[in-house]
Amino acid sequence: MKKQHKILAGLLTAGMLTGVSFTATAGNEDRAGQAGATELLINPWARSAGWAGANTAAVRGLEAQFLNVAGTAFTRKTELLFCRTNWLVGTDININAFGLTQRVGETGAIGLAVMSMDFGDIPITTVDLPEGGLGTYSPQYTNIGLSYAKGFSESIYGGITVKAISEALPDVAARGIALDAGIQYVTGKYEHVKFGISLKNVGPRMRFTGDGLSFRGVSPNNNYSMTLEQRSADFELPSLINIGGSYDLYFSKDTMSMKNHRITFAGNFTSNSFGKDQYKVGVEYAWRSMLMVRAGYDYEDGITEDDTRTTVFTGPVAGVTVELPFSSKKSTFAVDYSYRATNPFNGVHSFGARINL
Secondary structure (H helix, E strand, O other), X not given: OHHHHHHHHHHHHHHHHHHHHHHHHOOOHHHOOOEOOHHHHOOOOHHHHXXXXXXXXXXXXXXXXXXXXXXXXXXXXXXXXXXXXXXXXOOOEEEEEEEEEEEEOOOEEEEEEEEEEEOOOEEOOOOOOOOOOOOEEOOEEEEEEEXXXXXXXXXXXXXXXXXXXXXXXXXOEEEEEEEEEEEEEEXXXXXXXXXXXXXXXXXXXXXXXXXXXXXXXXXXXXOOXXXXXXXXXXXXXXXXXXEEEEEEEEOOOOOXXXXXXXXXXXXXXXXXXXXXXXXXXXXXXXEOOOEEEEEEEEEEOOOOOOOOOOOOXXXXXXXXXXXXXXXXXOOEEEEEEEXXXXXXXXXXXXXXXXXXX
């Protein structure tokens, strides 16, 4: 066990040094728009979205696969989760996400999550028929994540996720893979102090290919025709690093009743390779782990002014969870909701349901 501690301490130190190096070159506004597969930056889960993603250090269960995969190691037995998001209300875009985590061995857990974006039916138009009439098509954006996390001690947890990325039209598609990794450290007499670091969306470049990039051309004198294929440029993935911490405040020191009331403060710094850095803060109040109310704020440079803001999000978020037991084995059923403010459009609404067995 001591050997494992030394190895993990080395990994944590290396991760911190990597984060410092990464941060030195991240947050480059000149690179904004140069990455693709930006749906990887969308949090599809309601509970953590209500924190503004500030709970990188404290996130638990399947939702941790998005923020910090190390948190999936805290799965008690089996967790099933589904969430539907009305993305930028008014655009008719919806996001469906579902998956599960399963305890493996004494300290390990595996997780599988699927996120799919529904853009609805879009009319097919051409130069000759700009008003449509040729039918409809629907883009298919799907991300599938497979993760494994493990507790290496009572304080150190780590994990890794392999993600398959697919962006497809009927005649054009881009597919790739990405890796996430994360570490969480828990300390304090009541395990109320937490620290987390995660690296996300690291992988090879992607490229669109397919028949949709080719067209038939005719020679100037119409003697013959040929098919010409256009080559698309490669694009990088929106890699980033999260560094966060959280602190649980209990109203009582009595171990029997201290968890009746809890307030958790959380903060996170996100260093983006292809955009502005983000500073996220959040707070959650929990009553007996049955009712949880949370709020947060996601700040980046220029977000407070309409003429300088470069994101649709304005910063504020909020959410609520109701979680009730339904068996003597501490199994629970929960309903989650979160709201993210935007301008323009009418915000982002996420509705989730989970079962912990």
